[in-house]
Amino acid sequence: MQVIHDFFGSFGGKYVAETLRTPLDELEEAFKQALEDSLFERDFNRFSKEFTGRPTPLLFAENTTTLLGGAAVYIKLEGLANTGAHKINNVLGQCLLAKRMGKRRIIAETGAGQHGLATAAMCAKMGFNCRIYMGETDIRRQRPNVFWMELFGAEVVPVKGVSGTLKDAVNEALRDWSSSFEDTHYLLGSALGPAPYPDMVREFQSVIGREVKEQVDKLGLDVEVMVACVGGGSNAIGFFSQFIDCSKPRLIGVEAGGRGSGPGEHAARMSGSGREGILHGYKSLFLTDEEGQVLPTHSISAGLDYPGIGPQLAYLGKKGRIGFTTIDDTGALEALRFFAKNEGIVFALESAHAGAAAIKLAHEIPKEKAIIINMSGRGDKDIFILAREMKGRQWSNFLKEEVIRNEN
Ligand SMILES: *Cc1c(COP(=O)(O)O)cnc(C)c1O
Secondary structure, eight states: OOOOOSEETTEEOOOOOGGGHHHHHHHHHHHHHHHTOHHHHHHHHHHIIIIIOOSOOEEEOHHHHHHHOSSEEEEEEGGGSTTSBTHHHHHHHHHHHHHHTTOOEEEEEESSSHHHHHHHHHHHHHTOEEEEEEEHHHHHHTHHHHHHHHHTTOEEEEEOSSSOSHHHHHHHHHHHHHHHTTTEEEOOOSSOSSTTHHHHHHHHHHHHHHHHHHHHHHHTOOEEEEEEEOSSSHHHHHHHTTTTTSSOSEEEEEEEEETOSSTTSOOOIIIIIOEEEEETTEEEEEOBOTTSOBOOOOOSSGGGOOSBOOHHHHHHHHHTSEEEEEEEHHHHHHHHHHHHHHHSOOBOHHHHHHHHHHHHHHTTSOTTSEEEEEEOBBGGGGHHHHHHHHSHHHHHHHHHHHHHHHHO
16 A cells, blocks of 8 residues: 655655645545555456556667667557557546546646546546646647647636646646645646645556566566656656666666756756656656746657656655656657667657667676566657657658648
8 A cells, every 4th residue: 555645855845835735645545545445446357458548568778778789678568558558547637537536627737748648538438527737838739639638528728828738738727726626636647746746646646657567576686777857757657666766776767868968958857957846746856947936948840848856756766766858859769769679569659769869778687687668659640759859851842742632
């Protein structure tokens, strides 16, 4: 049984306006009760199997292993989960919780749209009214996901703001919730925000780590390193969950190195210049200027493009249990290409950061050991970015033809 924490070291907490105390306390109570209830677990397992398609495979990347000549490379294929990424695990847990609490309406923020997509799909399945807050800039950048969310019956609400991205969407969702919590659950998408969200999201995402542990034991692998990309930190903390309290394997979180180390060019908080601060209801490390103003971020992958990091990861990073490194935009693209060519799978650009870090490490590790990469999502959603980067002329000709066809 997991303990509920308000703080991880000095990180975390519940730094919210008075109005949000009530719904957060109510949520914490419901979460505690659900953890004690075998019916909750039964429902979670049933939906995971039937709707999400769990367990997801642990793939032996044979060609990669041979090419790199070091550790045996394994890939946890979260990208095969319904809606294409690990986000659905947390969405499932919170939707079941919202049902228990008698809520009828779900609101969520989304950046790239993967969390919004998973939320919209689960709301369709479970019969919730669903509203997704999304920055105006992100709506423009991630059109296909907006299309799918609307197909699932969700209302996608554009949020204006300085940047019109995820940060603004979270603020807007919190604002909605403070006056709607009677019938509404706020389904936060990563292992951050005020307590109990960091614990709750880790708990629901730890299904990844439990499966990996079982799969590793069954294969008798001697795992030296586990690697995951880190946006807010939910896929990483879920993937690492069963190994945090052990001294082995090495755990590595990969942040977005973007296009440079200057302010606004990356999203490296642990491995870069994160400063202690409070945003979105929790204390952690954030990319801010000297006056504490949140800096813009950049990554080729929208999912890693967030100025903060979940409090538990920040704590474990400071303590030294988890190491952090960065991969830049180019490195992520190269890794994506590498795994497509050699393994026949397309990583999401986010996950490709983890893949790239693993490629760098694998050859230093002896053959009899294993390295596991968490492929947090698949890359279908990134086709507009990839095609532009890899097949510029051909792709823009195709788009022009489509526009003409559309207009006729
Ligand atoms: C959202 C997302 C991420 C980043 O979020 P975390 O909370 O850090 O896991 C990473 N990969 C994919 C595919 C995503 O959709």
